Amino acid sequence: MKKYITLLLCVIINFLVALGCSSDDKNSDTPTTPETVAAVAIEKTNSTKIYVHYMPWFETNESSADKKWGYHWTMANKNPNNKDANNRREIASYYYPLIGPYHSGDKSVIENHLLLMKYSGIDGVLIDWYGTYDVYDYRMVKENTEQLIAMLEKVGLEYAIVYEDRVTKSAVDAGKAISVTSAAKTDLAYMEKNYFDDKNYIKVNGKPLLLNFGPIVLQTPAEWTNIFNTLTAKPTFVTLWDQSVEAGDNASGEYAWVYKNSTYLTNFYTNTKPKLSVAIGSAYPGFKDFYAQGGGGAAIGWTIEHNNGATLDETLAMAKNANLNYLQLITWNDFGEGTMFEPTVEFGYTYIEKVKAFAGVKNTENVFPDISQLYNLRTQKKGNADAQRKLDQAFNYFVSMQPTKAKQLLNEIK
Known part of the structure; x- marks a missing residue:
């Protein structure tokens, strides 16, 4: 009997082993989970840190709660649901994104943008940020920003915030904050808690870099002192060119922007930069706003022609001659003002190819x-x-x- 039991056990064991093998065979064609790999830095010869100003404010009819296209594609009178003979949507811009109009929180869009940046030698993204309050489309901008931030480290890029302090007045006007300074304190406390300690948040002189587009509302050193006193540590605070006086000793420096013609950049590099402890230069491909045509308000009043890439060549050459530590590209995707480095139907990859050459990217593929x-x-x-x-x-x-x-x-x- 013992012999038969042993034989039976062997048969059962062999059957179970065979079943296990069969199960493995069935699963052998199942796709495996993609291999997770660490980001590798691109090799380049230019030591200048190259950052790009980024707008996370675009929304489509598929992404919005009300199924409407966001203002930055429509302004007041454009309807992206309308398409032309080339299947291109009607948007509030003279230029058309190569991937078409998009939602800034779309992971596929973010992936596309960040990979293009990485291979063009861009080190990081300076994110145009509208605070924490649920006013206008600010909440959507914040959510899109955090989708962007979530992928930045995976790609191996840095980031910093460009704070739009004008939002503090919007928060007060909407009854969401008691004062512009209290609104700014809330916004900066959020930055310190959620962004500043990220290992890929840009640090300058050992402190997190914080840019301000202005100041526009908070225009006295006393206000900024009051705001920064609530933080554990003051960031390296950099204002728009010629406006650091409004922040006083709280400001560590200034950054250049785009305005009328290149003489303003010349003045910044020649006369302003030597006085600053932190100076961020700028390069841009052109400027042509759509505000009047889109019913989005008065035109800015001046234009900088793209000139088939000559404008970008000139501003990059100026940046090279200025021997900058930091350069800001203006902008990745402000389609309303026509300052895009993002590939477009009109310019293709021309502008990021020029950035790649400026950066001295070794991978020429x-x-x-x-x-x-x-x-x-x-x-x-x-x-x-x-x-x-x-x-x-x-x-x-x-x-x-x-x-x-x-x-x-x-x-x-x-």
Whole structure:
């Protein structure tokens, strides 16, 4: 009897082993989880830190709660639901994004933007930020900002906040804050708690970098002293050019912007920069606002022509001659003012190619079209889990500076 029991146990064991093998065989074709890899820094010869000003304020009819396109695509009189003969939507800009109008919180869009930046030699993003209060579209801008921040470290890019202090008045006017200084204190406390300690938050002189677009509302040193006194440590605070006097000793420096013509940049580099402990230069491809045409208010009143890239060549050359520690590209995606470095139908990849040359990127392989292909496939294969896993892997290859592997994988996806 013992012999038969032993034999029976052997049969059962062999059956279970065989069943296990069969189960493994069935699962052998199941896509594996994409390999997680650490971001690898791009190699470049220019030591200047290159940052790009970024607008996280775009919304589409699919992303918004009310199913309407956001103001920054429509202004007062444009309707992106209308398409022309080339299937391009009607937007409030003279220029059209290569990937079409988008929602700033869309992970596929963010992935596209950040990979293009990385391979063009950009070190980080300076995010135009409208505070914490639920006024106008500020809440949406904050949410989009945090989607952007979530992916920045994965790609290996830094970031800092450009605070729009004009929002403090909006918060008071809406009855959300008792004073402009209390509104600013709330916003800066949020930054300190949620952003400043991030390992990829930009630090200058050992402290988190904070830019201010202005000051516009908070225009006295006493106000800024009051605001910063509530923080554990004062950030390296940098105002718009010629406006640090409004922050007094609280300001560590100034940054240049875009205005009328290059003589203003010349003056900044020649006369202002030597007096500043922190000076951030600027480079831009042009300026052509759409406000009057879009019914979004009066035109700015001046234009800087793009001149087939000559304007960008000039401002990058000025930056090189100024021997800058920090350069801000103006802007990645302000389509309403026509200052985009983001690839467009009109200019293609021209502007980020010029940034790549300025940065001295050692990887000369042309990967920009492949990064666009990744975005297109994300959209085309939206409901295809297997394809999306492969695209995740392609993203990881791009991030880890293995573009050849990424391209091969993209070409396999049908």
